Every structure is written in structure tokens, then in C-alpha cells.
Amino acid sequence: MRHHIDEGLWAGNLVDDYLTAHATTSPEHVAVIDRGRSWTYRNLDQNVNRLASALSARGVGHGDVVSWMLPNWVEAIVVHLASLRIGAVSNPIIPIYRSKETAFILRQAVSKVVVVPQKFRGFDYPAMIDEIWPDVRDLEIVVVVGARADNNHVRFDDLINEGRAQDIARGPRDANDIALLLYTSGTTSVPKGVLHSHNTLDYENRSVIDFFGLSTSDVVFMPSPVGHIIGVLYGIQLPFMLGSTVVLLDIWRPERALALIQQHACSFVVAATPFLYGILHEPTLSDYDISSLRVFACGGADVPPELIKAATSTLHCMVSRGYGSTEYPTATGSNESDALTKRAHTDGRALGNADLRLGPDGELQVRGPELFLGYLDAALNDDAFSADGWFRTGDLARIDADGFVEIVGRKKDIIIRGGENISAKEIEDHLFEHPKISDIAVVSSPDPVLVERVCAVVVPEPGESITLSEIVVWLTGRQIARQKLPERLILLDALPRNPSGKVQKFTLRALARENTQSGYQLTATSRSEQ
Template sequence: MNDTAHALGASRTLWELAERRAALTPDRPVLLQGDRSLSFGELRERAERVAAGLYGMGVRPGTVVAWQLPTRIETALLSFALVRLGAVQSPVIPFYRDHEVGFALRESRAEFFAVPGTWRGFDFAAMARRLGAKGVFEAYDGEGLPDGDPAVLPPPPAEGTSVRWIYWTSGTTSDPKGVLHTDRSLIAGGSCLAHALHLSPDDVGSIAFPYAHIGGPDYTVMLLLYGFPAVMFEQFALPDALEEYRRHGVTVAGGSTAFYSMFLAEQRRRPGGKLIPTLRLLAGGGAPKPPELYHSVVREMGVQLTHGYGMTEVPMITMGSPDDSAENLASTEGRPPEGMEIRIVDGEVRLRGEAVCQGYLDPAQTEEAFDENGFLVTGDLGRLTADGHLVLTGRLKDVIIRKGENISAKEIEDLLHRHPAVQDVAVIGLPDEERGERVCAVAEQAPGTAALTLAAVTAYLRAEGLSVHKLPEQLEVVDALPRNDTLRKVLKYKLRERYSGTVK
């Protein structure tokens, strides 16, 4: 991290960070979207006007404001206006509907709720009315944001250690958890990302995931630290998005493993030329990365790939760096930054540091999540290498116990990702009266390849040296694995629900 970025990273609050960056490079762009752009100076000035408008509506320091908005320049402006006021904001992923949104509004006790009106054919304002939400207002392109005179505003927050953010875990079989963050925890997470990637003011990034995800502030902190812009994508799909990547000369792209796979698949449709001429780096996290995917991206796309490890509770834990060895980039999640402590207890990853959340809205969940030494218990399995890189080996809930033997689903998945007929795969354990659990592989077939069969898959895994007791006993071939709408993580619980009743 350069000296300027290091100094900015010591900012007490996100508003202080935004002000300091605006003073340094007021005319440089920070956000690009279509034909529009927002400079660092405009971010500060327009956010203050929006803050004044919110103040006129009754929003005060500590007021809880929920917002469920697409990835737009206006969304960032509203979020920074709330930062300026010292309000508590609760971002909600735009793909959530009545059940999840109602839960978030009730649990956070939101006094205001910003929605986009109708977006992608869904009427968010009507949903807000159904839910009985308080203080509903629409924030959309153009004149939708509140506006006022900054002279009415109280001073900005002086410290960044109070809880001012409530993020929501993507609940699967149960209700989501409200995760409590501070400005300082978000700055620490973004600093980790920025430090590892070795970026410069000449870079152009991209935000192709929901800004309401914990990755939103993570990425924005990086822009503020280094003073470069990012292209925002309200809807991400390939090949449609390629024009914007090329038009703005994006140098850094990604989001998660699924994004790498999409870029790679598009590159394979266009052999012989570079998909995005200016692109030099794919980076992201949020889901396991098969080593073979790393090698394929580097070989076929001609760019570097650095992958990291983060979660809603800790937005950035470790990150690969472009100067890491190919072996480390392929098979590890990178190293933690200074200030992030990683402890492995009985194979489980535990964390302590400034980027770690303050806990959950539910005090009982907070008590359960931290051990007696103040370390967050992640539920992830892993080990640290001799040089401090973290290797994730799976999740406690993703260990298949077959006839009393523990089997790592990730180990089998990594091997199957090398199979030429496998486009993507998830390995799950299914209930079995005789074995306790049986190993089931659910795969997407790669286009133009011979049909996958269980016999062919097990023969391949045997040839790769996989122990016999780990071989799948069931194979399901699907058109598409079920995924969430944020970082496109595979939803294994849906696969277990779908196939638990099957007998092979």
C-alpha cells in the first residue's frame, strides 16, 4: 500500500475517508455507469445535499434506515449521505422478497425504508406497503433522492467504532442473521483488499455484484484509498456487459468464483483474442475456488487471478496477491493482513481483528459465535501453511460422514473440476440407512462433451488417486446448479432437499 493510501486507511470514519480523498483528487471519477460519472468531489458534495434532505425528513444520527436498491450511482450517494449523518443503515439485497425483507425490517426496527419503485418488473413500493414499512421513500435515477441545504446538518460522526451498519447473512434454511459492523471494521476490510491487490490510481475497477452486499463498502473503501474509479453494473450478464468493460478500459474485474467461470466461458467462445483488452486481473472471493479454474483463467485469458476469503461477518480475511507464487494463488486463499489473527482450533478457522463484526442483532447468536478468547468461530475448516497462507478444506457442515469416515466434499469437487466434461460440480452427502451418508456428485455437463456417467466419474477419480471410500455413489447431471443472487454461490441445501429422497 502506498503512503497516501496507508494514511487514508487510518481515517476514523468512512465520511472522513471520503472527505480526505475528495480533498486530494476532487475531479477524478470514482463511479462510472453508462454515460454518467461521479467524481470524488461530487460524491462528497452531493452526499451532503442528500444528507440534508434526509435530515429534513427526520433522519438523525442513530436513526435506522433500511434500503433495498440496485447497484446505481444513486445508491452509493444515499449510503454516503447516511454515513455523513451517522445514521444506522441496513442494506437489503434487491433480490430478497416479502419474507426476508419483512424479517430485516422488523429485526432492525427500521424507521425509514428506501426502495427503487418498480425494478426488473417487481413493485418494491407495493411490497413495502404490504409489509407495513415505516417512512417509505423511493430513490431512483435523476431527481429521486432527497435534497437539502447542508447548512442544516449537525457535525459528522467523530468516531467510527459505533455500530452503524446492519448487514444480513443470506439465510438458507433459516432466517438471516443481522450482522453488526462499524465504519472502522469496513475500512479495515477494504484496506486488506486494497493492500493485497497492489492497485494504482491508473486502474479501473468494476462492481458487478449488488452494492447492498458487504462487498459494496469493501470495494468502495478501496476506491477511496487509491483514487481510481469503478464501473457499476445494475444488471450483470455476459456477453452484454462486455461493451461497458471495454468502453471504460476496465483493468480489474471479478466478484466470485462464478464470475471467473463466466468470463472464462465467454473467452472460450472467442478464442484467439483477448476478451477485454485492458483487463489484467480477476479478483474476488465469497466461494471456494478450484485450483484448475485458476490455471485455466491464467492460461486461456492471459490475466492474473487472485482469490480471497471473506464473509458477511468479516468482509476480508485473507487475499491472494499478484506477486504470490502460482501454487499459492491456485491452492490457497492468500494471507491475512496485519491485524487479522487466524487461529486453527481442531481444524476450524477462528478469527480476531478490527475487520471482525461486533456480533449479531440477537445477543444469543453473538454469544454463540465467539469463543472464550474473543475469536469468531467461522464453521470453516482449514490450515495455515508454513509461510502463512490459508488453505480452506471445507465447512464443518460440508463434511460427509460415510461409515464413520470423514470425507471432504471440497477435495472431490477440486478433482472433478479437472474433468473435461464437468463444467461445474457440487458434492453433497445424502442420508443413507446403511452408510449414514452416501456421496453424491451433482454436475453441470460441459457443452460438446460425452455424457457423464457414474462409472466414468468414478473411474476418473480412481485414476486421480482418490481413496475408494470417498468415491461418489450417486451422480446427478443438471442444466444448472442452484445459486443465490449475490455472489452466485451454489445452494447445497437445495440439492440435499432435491435428492435426499432418491435411492441409487
């Protein structure tokens, strides 16, 4: 890691210091807009100081883990930056997690503090924490946003009021300190704790700012969960590096997103496929003036080429695909200098100082200054890294002559039918263009003779129905090999996705295993063969 410092790639910046710098130079500039309210840089920095000093007074210090499971609210920003300010480790937990996942994370992280909402989407978070608290013995403080005072929990507002707005003791800190512990929501059932330092996070955002030509005048719109790497980087950190404004949306509604983009002249968005799809297919899209939108970078999940083309044409802005992960946030991307064909059909070129290579089996491997420092469970590192230190992404890829990367599937997303390897993504890209299909995933289904068969999991467009034979006819017309044609069909109302938008294929494979009869069609509601 020393060479990143020697080469000037790791600049030694502390993530939260950007906020203080801009609070000094532009104190009245709006930093955050959330639920119809706004906070200036001075307001935000003072609240971060108050929470930081209050946590410190309660015994939270260097290396302690502060967990929080909050929606896209300004309180999430305050908790994250306040934790870093006293040398603690910020540990976002996605709000959709429940007792099992939350208890696992709090135990493994040895969390000293957890911050939760009183209620969000009707769910009682303090009651959940109370239920699991006996199994999380290191947990000392439960802070609740929006709560009334009680004997078990600390009100967030009360805790803020315990602290000081200025002149707080920040303690010994270093840019190589662990700043972020973020569990991968992943496409498997077991989350893994990813460790990032100030240096890895800072470099990532600086490279993105340079790549997309961002400046103070850009307004960031953040609909992606701030408990996910996209939200942490571009909703909680990057805006304050720029000295610009971030507009938060806590519950995804495309019409609300369009209204916010119009109202606040938002220009930069990074979000997963469902967000771009939702905006593009919102019936009232033409009612909004979103001409301020300059960049929509789409990643975190498979992005069909036709979606990029359609969005570019309709939204009149630079729409591109990108590739990254919690472990290596932004490895590739495309910008306005790249042709639409590259932006639509590839996941971009190496971004910043990312190094890319293909392993012997076609697996994409990456390394560079934003690569995570390893997993909290160090036993996972041996399988994650090659002998010479490259991160094994688990994704299969092609790299063209111009250096553009195309992800063609997961190592575990190859269907082996009768000894033939079939890419699920190839079939998905074809089916995404079917006029009756709203969403699509292709998975393997076990077979006693061929080992695996191709199973299409389809969400029909509203008011439409589709049959297996229609799908086969459509794909046959695309002149793809016969062994790639789906032999089983599952119809669902919605695909199960993690918060980053990736389809949870392990859930779909389990569903496919429930019925291994060739040619069956399974509906989400009746689950009966037709």
C-alpha cells in the same frame, strides 16, 4: 478493541469523509460510471449531501437504520454514504430477496427508511413493500428510485431535491459507531445481521489497498452485488479512499463485463467464482482488449485450482484466491509476490493484521482489526466466538508451513459415510476438471445403513450429458478412495447460489433427501429416476 486504536490499526477515519476530501482536491475527476453515465467527485459528494440533509430534515438521525435494496446503481452509493454522513446505519438488502426475507430484515433492524427501485428485472418492489408494510411497524418512509409521484412513496429524485449540496449538519459521530448492518446471505436459510463500525470497514479497505498496491490510477470494476460485503467494500467505499473511479454493472453478462473493462481500462476486480468463470468461458473473450486488467481477486465461494491457473494464463493478470466472510471480510489472500501454485491451491496467507488458528476439530478461527462487532441478535454471539474472543468461521482448514491456508470444507460439509469422514470439496475439485461438467457440488444424501452417501449435483456443459458411471470412472482414474465415489447423481440446469456465489447446499441436501435410492440419477426437469 482499545488495543487496535493504541496500535494505530484503527485510525478513526469516517468512511464517507474520503469522498469529501477528494471532492475538494479533485472535483472533476470521475468517481462513478453507471449505465453509460458518469459522476464526478463534486457531483457525487453534493448528491450525498443533498440526500443526507433531506433524510435529516425528515427525522432520520444518529443510530437510525436506513435500509436499501438496490442494484449496482449510483443511487446505492449515494444512499449508503448519505446514511453514514448523518450518523445513521446503512443496511443493504440484496435485491433478489422477496417478501419473507425483506420483512424479517426490516422488522429485526427496526428500519426507519427503505429505498427500493420501481422495477428491476421485471419485479415491482414498491408493491412488495406495500404488502409487508403492515407487519413492519417502525417503517416510516419508502423511497422509490425511478418512480412517479404517489401518495404512499417518496420519489428518490424529489427527496434529493429537498436537501442542500453544502454546509450540512453532520451531527455527532465517532469511528466506533455502527456504520453497517449487513445480513449474511449465507448457506443456511436464516440470515444473520452483522454489525461493522467505520473503524472495522476502514481498516479492511486500507489493508487491501496495501496488499494489492492500489492507487488513484486503478479503475475498479464492480459486477458483484453492492448489497453484499464485496460490493459494499470495493464498489462503494474503496474507490473513494483511492480517489479513483468505479465502474458498475447491474446485470451480469460476461460480454458486457468485457466491454466495460476494455472501454474504461479497468484494472482491479474482486468477485466470486461465477464471475471469473463467466469471463474466462465467454466465447467472444478474444475480441476484447482487457490488457488493463491487473488484479482479479476471487473469493466468496469455492475456487477450483484449475480455474485460477486457466484464468492466469488466459487473462494475463494476477489471479488469486482469497478467503473472508461478512463477519471478517478479508482474512487471507495472495498477490503477485506469491507463486502460482500457492495462488491456485490455497486461499492465501493472512492479510494485514489478521490472526489465524485452527481449533481442535480443524475449524479455522480468526481475529483482527476488521472483525465484526457481533450480530444484531446478540444471542447468536455465544456460538460464534470462542471463550477468548476468536471468531469461529465454521470452515475446516489446513495451514501449511509457509502460513498459507487451504479451506477444505465446511464443518457441516463433511459427509460421514459408514463412520468415515469425506470432504465434499476434495471430490468437487476433481470433478470440476471433467470436460463434460460445467458446475459441480457434492452433498450428503441420507442412507439407513451407512447414515450418509455421497451425492454429486452436476450442471453439464451445454449440449453434453453425463452419467453416474462416467463420473465414477473419472474419479477412479484419479485414484481416490472408493468410499469417496458418488453413489447418487442429480443433474441441474444451474446450481442454487446466494448473491456472493456460494452454493446453497441446504437446498441441494433437501433435493437429495427426496430420493434416497442408491445409484439413482435425478434430472432437473423431469425429476424422474433413470
